[in-house]
Amino acid sequence: xxxxxxxxxxxxxxxxxxxxxxxxxxxxxxxxxxxxxxxxxxxxxxxxxxxx
Numbered sequence: 001x002x003x004x005x006x007x008x009x010x011x012x013x014x015x016x017x018x019x020x021x022x023x024x025x026x027x028x029x030x031x032x033x034x035x036x037x038x039x040x041x042x043x044x045x046x047x048x049x050x051x052x
Contacts, residue, residue, distance in 0.1 A: 019049070 024042075029035055043051045 026038055029038065039051050042048060
């Protein structure tokens with residue numbers, strides 16, 4: 001589990017001082033479509049700025 005917890009500022013966006021990098025290991029992806037599916041789901045979560 002990630003060890004950082006972010007809180008939102010009044011504007012709804014986390015300030016740059018609250019950013020953290022999280023690395024998730026995902027098993028079972030066998031094609032580019034799998035990658036796109038995971039990136040789309042995680043990228044759509046609140047607070048996610050970039051996913052690769």
